[in-house]
Amino acid sequence: MTIVTRMAPSPTGYLHIGGLRTALYNYLYAKQHDGKFLLRIEDTDRTRLVEGSAENLQNVLASVGLIPDEGPNNPGEHGPYLQSERLDIYQDHIKNLLASKHAYYCFCDTKRLEDVRSEQESLWLPTRYDKKCRYLSEEETQEQLDKKTPFTIRLAVPDNKEITFTDVIRWKITVPSKDIDDQVLMKTDGFPTYHFAVVVDDHLMQVTDIIRGDEWIPSTPKHVLLYEAFNWEMPRFAHVPPLVWNNRKKLSKRTGDVSVEAFLEKGFLPEAMINYISLLGWNPKTTEEIFSLSELIKRFKLEDVHKAGAVFDEERMEWFNAKYIAQYSPETLWNKIKTYLRRYDSEYLEQISHFDEKFHFKVLSELQTRMKRLSEFRVITGFLYGDTQELTTDLFLNQKMKIESLADVKKSLELSLELLKNREITLDTPDEIKEAFIQEIQKHAMKNGQVLWPVRVALSMEQFSPWALELIFILGREKSIERIQKILKQI
Numbered sequence: 001m002t003i004v005t006r007m008a009p010s011p012t013g014y015l016h017i018g019g020l021r022t023a024l025y026n027y028l029y030a031k032q033h034d035g036k037f038l039l040r041i042e043d044t045d046r047t048r049l050v051e052g053s054a055e056n057l058q059n060v061l062a063s064v065g066l067i068p069d070e071g072p073n074n075p076g077e078h079g080p081y082l083q084s085e086r087l088d089i090y091q092d093h094i095k096n097l098l099a100s101k102h103a104y105y106c107f108c109d110t111k112r113l114e115d116v117r118s119e120q121e122s123l124w125l126p127t128r129y130d131k132k133c134r135y136l137s138e139e140e141t142q143e144q145l146d147k148k149t150p151f152t153i154r155l156a157v158p159d160n161k162e163i164t165f166t167d168v169i170r171w172k173i174t175v176p177s178k179d180i181d182d183q184v185l186m187k188t189d190g191f192p193t194y195h196f197a198v199v200v201d202d203h204l205m206q207v208t209d210i211i212r213g214d215e216w217i218p219s220t221p222k223h224v225l226l227y228e229a230f231n232w233e234m235p236r237f238a239h240v241p242p243l244v245w246n247n248r249k250k251l252s253k254r255t256g257d258v259s260v261e262a263f264l265e266k267g268f269l270p271e272a273m274i275n276y277i278s279l280l281g282w283n284p285k286t287t288e289e290i291f292s293l294s295e296l297i298k299r300f301k302l303e304d305v306h307k308a309g310a311v312f313d314e315e316r317m318e319w320f321n322a323k324y325i326a327q328y329s330p331e332t333l334w335n336k337i338k339t340y341l342r343r344y345d346s347e348y349l350e351q352i353s354h355f356d357e358k359f360h361f362k363v364l365s366e367l368q369t370r371m372k373r374l375s376e377f378r379v380i381t382g383f384l385y386g387d388t389q390e391l392t393t394d395l396f397l398n399q400k401m402k403i404e405s406l407a408d409v410k411k412s413l414e415l416s417l418e419l420l421k422n423r424e425i426t427l428d429t430p431d432e433i434k435e436a437f438i439q440e441i442q443k444h445a446m447k448n449g450q451v452l453w454p455v456r457v458a459l460s461m462e463q464f465s466p467w468a469l470e471l472i473f474i475l476g477r478e479k480s481i482e483r484i485q486k487i488l489k490q491i
Contacts, residue, residue, distance in 0.1 A: 001208065002036065002208075003033035004030065004206050004208050005029055005207065005209050005211055006040055006202070006210075007061075008040040008042050008198065008201070009042065009057055010042045010045060011041055012045075012048045012049065013050050013259075014053070014261055014262075015057050015060045015259060015260045016258055017259070017260055017273075017277065018243040018258075018312075020260050022213055023061065023066055025211050025278075025282075026209075028297055029209060029302060030069075032298070035208075036069040037068050038078060038081075038207070039070070040082075040201060041054050041081060041083065043083055044192055044193070045194070046189070054072070058073055060264075063264060064260065065271070065293055078204070078206065083192070089200065090186070090192040090200060093196075094186050094192075097155075097229055100229065102155070102225075102226075102229035103156055104134050104136075104141075104153070104154055105133060105154075106134075106151060107136075107151050108132060108133060128181035129181055129182045134154070134156060152188055153186035154182040154184055155182055155183045155185055155195075155196075155222060155226070157180045157222075157225065159178075160177065161177040163176075163177060163221040163224050165237060167239055169238050170307060173217065177221075180222060180225075195219060199223050203230070203232050207235055210235050210237050210238070211302070212238075212239060212240070213239065213240060214240060214241055215242070238305070242310075243311075243312045244310070244312065245311070245312065263317075266373060266375055267321075267373030267374035267375030268317065269324050269325070269336065272317065272320045273320075275289075275290060275291055275292075276320045278296050278300070281309075282306070284299050284300075285304065286299075290323060319372075322371070322372040325368055325369075325371050325373075325374075326369050333364050336374065340375070345378065352385045359474075362474050363474055366473070367381055367474075383461060383462055383465065384471075391490050393491060395461070395463060396453075396457050396491075398449070398453055400449070401447070401449035401453040402449065403450060403453060410491060412446075412450055412451045412453075412455070413488055415440065416437075416440075416484060417485065419437065420480055420484070421481060430469065430473050433469050452469070455471075458487040459471040459480060
């Protein structure tokens with residue numbers, strides 16, 4: 001049997017970070033068993049659709065490397081993948097349920113349903129449908145149909161039955177049928193509800209394992225009843241815990257900054273995000289923390305997912321991000337930065353496009369360990385590309401370095417400029433630069449800081465930056481000369 005999992009989001013907005021984790025677990029489980037991971041868009045709730053969100057969902061999944069084996073963008077044998085294109089399928093299956101008496105027509109209008117709910121609430125009773133239409137005779141039902149009375153179709157929940165299913169994470173769960181409402185399966189507009197469509201689709205798409213958030217546990221007994229009504233083989237269920245903030249409040253879909261897209265824009269690497277969220281609620285049973293997607297496929301086990309909610313910590317995810325940034329070669333990292341800038345800061349990418357790639361590599365080789373997010377590239381390295389601050393003479397003065405006046409600054413910069421202009425001295429490597437400057441400083445009986453501090457400030461005009469010798473190596477002899485000369489003219 002081929003293992004088939006699916007992600008079935010509603011196109012009602014952005015992909016939530018918790019939704020990404022659920023998609024990841026589905027992907028890992030399928031790939032681990034040489035199975036298939038499907039994407040289905042559940043767009044039957046027409047009142048909540050957000051234009052473009054279905055496309056965005058697919059783009060985000062692609063951005064983080066979770067490519068479905070089948071879906072709207074790469075159809076296969078299980079399509080169509082938009083529920084709105086499967087309406088004829090649902091109509092055929094609802095007829096079967098009506099014929100077998102597992103479903104019934106309900107002609108109650110909105111006002112009556114509201115009245116029933118209000119009365120139940122006033123008596124402190126559970127709010128659910130009172131089954132009025134369930135016991136209509138065939139003649140009464142047909143009369144209403146002939147009159148074209150608007151109707152829904154409801155699930156006929158059996159009386160005095162215990163509905164039991166096994167959850168991979170939570171083991172055996174039993175719910176009495178008296179606690180289950182006669183759920184609407186087909187709405188008055190002819191569109192199915194989630195509860196009906198999801199069962200039909202999962203069966204027809206041959207989904208073997210349903211991995212979803214634990215907010216769907218109360219709905220699962222309804223789905224079990226539908227599988228039994230159709231006499232279909234039951235899939236395996238696994239309900240994963242929610243993600244929560246440090247205050248234990250659940251991450252809200254209504255909070256835009258928990259969308260995957262928002263984190264990508266903040267400069268998080270897809271692979272770092274995937275690595276971090278995989279560990280939220282899952283125990284790899286090792287002290288290791290850094291896992292590639294291929295490693296996660298080998299190691300992941302649904303049985304090792306915790307029942308309790310997992311705390312999402314953006315600072316912790318940032319730690320993972322910094323680890324990934326630091327481990328890449330400058331060439332690889334530059335390609336990732338280019339991709340980021342192309343998407344979120346194309347103006348700056350255009351601004352620095354005239355620089356030779358080798359310069360970018362040199363910049364990153366020295367500064368990438370200072371970056372925690374891709375979005376910091378411009379902030380941390382901007383001064384090297386000419387994006388410098390205005391002259392602030394106070395930055396040069398430093399009592400600790402024995403620089404107490406601008407005269408001291410000028411003396412140190414002139415000494416450094418003379419060294420840089422001496423073409424007989426080779427300054428091609430960090431070691432050569434260090435040796436030349438140390439010799440020159442010693443020759444003039446000065447302290448390292450007296451010379452190197454003003455050079456650092458002159459080359460960066462930043463309060464915090466790499467040390468002077470690193471800057472000279474990155475910028476090169478000519479650019480270093482140019483910047484020091486410019487500063488000398490201003491002080």
